[in-house]
Amino acid sequence: MSHPVKIKNALISVYYKDGLEPLIKKLHSLGVTFYSTGGTESFIRELGFDVIRVEDLTGYPSILGGRVKTLHPKVFGGILSRRNLEEDKIQSAEYDIPEIDLVIVDLYPFEETVRAGLGEDEVIEKIDIGGISLIRAAAKNFNDVVILSSKDNYEELNTILEENDGVTLLSHRKEFAKKAFNISSHYDTAIFNYFNRENPLPVFKQSEQKSSTLRYGENPHQKGYFYGDLEAMFEKLNGKELSYNNLVDVDAAVALIDEFDEPTFAVLKHTNACGVASNPSLFEAWKIALACDPISAFGAVIICNGEVDAQTALDINNLFFEVLIAPAFSAEAITILTQKKNRILLLRKETALPTKIFKTLLNGVIEQEKDGTMEGPEQMTPVTDMLPTTEQLKDLHFANKLVKHTKSNTIVIAKNQQLIASGVGQTSRVDALLQALEKAKSFGFNVDGAVLASDAFFPFPDCVEIAANAGIKAILQPGGSIKDKLSVDMANDKGVAMVITGVRHFKH
Numbered sequence: 001m002s003h004p005v006k007i008k009n010a011l012i013s014v015y016y017k018d019g020l021e022p023l024i025k026k027l028h029s030l031g032v033t034f035y036s037t038g039g040t041e042s043f044i045r046e047l048g049f050d051v052i053r054v055e056d057l058t059g060y061p062s063i064l065g066g067r068v069k070t071l072h073p074k075v076f077g078g079i080l081s082r083r084n085l086e087e088d089k090i091q092s093a094e095y096d097i098p099e100i101d102l103v104i105v106d107l108y109p110f111e112e113t114v115r116a117g118l119g120e121d122e123v124i125e126k127i128d129i130g131g132i133s134l135i136r137a138a139a140k141n142f143n144d145v146v147i148l149s150s151k152d153n154y155e156e157l158n159t160i161l162e163e164n165d166g167v168t169l170l171s172h173r174k175e176f177a178k179k180a181f182n183i184s185s186h187y188d189t190a191i192f193n194y195f196n197r198e199n200p201l202p203v204f205k206q207s208e209q210k211s212s213t214l215r216y217g218e219n220p221h222q223k224g225y226f227y228g229d230l231e232a233m234f235e236k237l238n239g240k241e242l243s244y245n246n247l248v249d250v251d252a253a254v255a256l257i258d259e260f261d262e263p264t265f266a267v268l269k270h271t272n273a274c275g276v277a278s279n280p281s282l283f284e285a286w287k288i289a290l291a292c293d294p295i296s297a298f299g300a301v302i303i304c305n306g307e308v309d310a311q312t313a314l315d316i317n318n319l320f321f322e323v324l325i326a327p328a329f330s331a332e333a334i335t336i337l338t339q340k341k342n343r344i345l346l347l348r349k350e351t352a353l354p355t356k357i358f359k360t361l362l363n364g365v366i367e368q369e370k371d372g373t374m375e376g377p378e379q380m381t382p383v384t385d386m387l388p389t390t391e392q393l394k395d396l397h398f399a400n401k402l403v404k405h406t407k408s409n410t411i412v413i414a415k416n417q418q419l420i421a422s423g424v425g426q427t428s429r430v431d432a433l434l435q436a437l438e439k440a441k442s443f444g445f446n447v448d449g450a451v452l453a454s455d456a457f458f459p460f461p462d463c464v465e466i467a468a469n470a471g472i473k474a475i476l477q478p479g480g481s482i483k484d485k486l487s488v489d490m491a492n493d494k495g496v497a498m499v500i501t502g503v504r505h506f507k508h
Contacts, residue, residue, distance in 0.1 A: 003170040005144055007161070009078070010102035011035045011054070011134070013070065015109065016151050017043050023154045024049065027102075030166035035100070037062065037069050057098070070130045079103060079137045083144045103138035104148045107131045107183070111190050127191055135180050142177035143170065149180040182209075204358070204365050217244045233351045234325070237334060239344030246301070246323055246344065252405065253303040253325060254348070259374060259401040262417075265289040265304045267297045272406050272424045274300065278398065278417040282306040286315060292419045293443060297321070308333045373503055374401060380476065380499035383488050388497040392451055392474040396499065399453035400476055404505040408455050411436045411463075413472070415450040429454065433463050437470050447471050455505045457481040461490035468494035478504040 010032050014020060017040070024047055027034070034044055034051040044051040055061050058072040070076075078100035081088045092099065108128040138147035146168050148157055153176065160172055189207040196203075208227035217224035224244040236242075242250070252271035257264060263282040267275035267289055275292035279285040282304060290297055302316065303325040313333035316324065323344040324337065337345055358367035377393040388396065399414040406412065407425035411432040414420055421440035423432030433452075440447050448471030457480045458464060464487045467475060475491065479500035491498040 004167045005101060006167045007032050007101040009033045009098050009100050011100050012104040013037045013040050014104060014106045016106055019151045019154045021047065023158050026158050026161055070134060076137055079145055080141050102146045103134055105131050105134045106150060107187055114194055132184055132187060135184050139177040139180040142173040146173050147176050147180045149183045153179060204367060214244050233349055235347040237345040237347055238338040240342045242344060249301040250323060253301050256405040257303045257305050260305055263306050268301045269296050273402055273419060276402055276419040283312045286312050288418050310336065313337050371404060371505060375501040375503055379501055383500050384491045384498040386495055386497040388474045388499060392497065395451040396453060396474060396476040399451055403453045403455045406507065408506045408508060410455045412453045413440060413447055413450050420445045420447060420450055429463055433466055449473050458487045459483060461486040464490040468496045478502060
């Protein structure tokens with residue numbers, strides 16, 4: 001059933017007035033009676049229209065510093081009365097309750113107040129009581145009442161009223177109710193998460209209002225969506241829309257580059273680094289990173305932590321890549337890199353990132369803290385007769401950063417702040433090591449004097465023996481195996497330095 005309802009009375013009380021004027025004018029032209037409070041009442045009067053104060057309707061003033069204004073049976077009765085029930089009509093007439101057909105209400109800016117870092121008293125005062133109650137009441141009674149809970153809906157209702165001579169259909173009202181419950185549930189989630197920061201209850205509540213429809217998911221036959229505010233994190237300077245796979249790789253790239261303070265370039269494919277290098281010259285860092293695996297770099301996501309200048313841009317321009325991310329680009333670099341319309345250039349902004357990560361799994365969700373630990377040389381405990389040199393410790397630190405952001409099982413071989421090769425996502429640690437050594441050989445790298453980092457302990461001494469025979473001179477591992485001594489003994493036999501961090505960096 002279409003169940004048309006002509007709007008006769010409207011309750012309007014909003015925090016944000018922008019965009020409201022055209023709708024007020026439209027409602028006035030349709031002969032709608034306005035009820036309002038405070039600033040919204042003044043706003044309507046300044047437009048030259050009559051308005052009935054809610055205080056005059058209820059017979060009560062706004063009390064308790066404005067905490068109680070609309071919480072009254074004459075307001076909620078007018079919203080919740082069921083027009084098709086005779087007993088509701090009788091009671092409404094008995095208590096002189098007008099039928100309210102339209103409610104336009106938004107909510108106090110709770111999230112904005114929290115983000116602004118204001119004190120608890122200010123935050124608590126921005127927990128809306130009357131507004132949220134009005135929204136829920138009007139949305140519940142969508143059969144007879146229109147609810148607008150956001151300024152984003154003003155234009156839509158204006159169009160409906162224009163096309164239907166002031167009448168709304170049931171389908172319109174139900175759609176607005178859905179949007180209203182989305183806003184109310186998001187608001188309640190934000191409030192709960194604010195209170196749940198200390199001694200948190202073990203419950204999962206997340207809500208994202210901004211969303212993007214992606215071209216598809218991992219594969220063309222899968223639908224894909226991103227929920228979040230990408231514009232707060234990046235300014236897209238060029239290129240097509242980011243895909244699902246692009247976003248997964250961009251996330252991995254950002255997480256990796258944030259481990260480095262020194263000028264660094266990283267090249268990633270399928271979330272794993274295929275080239276990483278640090279160098280005082282960002283241009284040299286790029287050249288060295290690309291040399292790690294120029295074949296895998298084709299179609300890669302590239303990221304750096306410094307300004308991309310013209311020289312670097314000219315060299316990168318020779319490569320087919322999907323995405324390039326940097327905190328700054330020179331004007332010349334932008335001109336060079338935007339010659340191809342599809343390649344994506346992202347200017348990264350300073351944005352706080354979540355400290356927890358989660359994903360759906362089985363019939364639920366798993367959540368964990370992000371791996372925010374990174375052990376430097378001071379956390380590397382030598383366990384062998386041979387001690388690592390200062391340069392080896394520096395390279396071990398570099399390699400450990402890559403291990404942390406590479407799929408397990410993983411082995412990373414590095415030398416002079418450059419990724420030489422890695423073994424990625426293997427089912428055994430020996431396979432990961434052999435893969436890394438073979439890859440290094442295929443690109444002409446000499447691993448003699450290089451260092452090795454492992455994301456987990458060595459259950460047997462075989463990896464240490466293979467690495468030492470290949471020329472590896474220093475090894476980092478978390479330790480913790482009941483057979484650690486066998487690996488240490490092998491390192492001593494081979495004259496290899498080994499350090500233990502006590503921290504495992506699995507990434508599944």
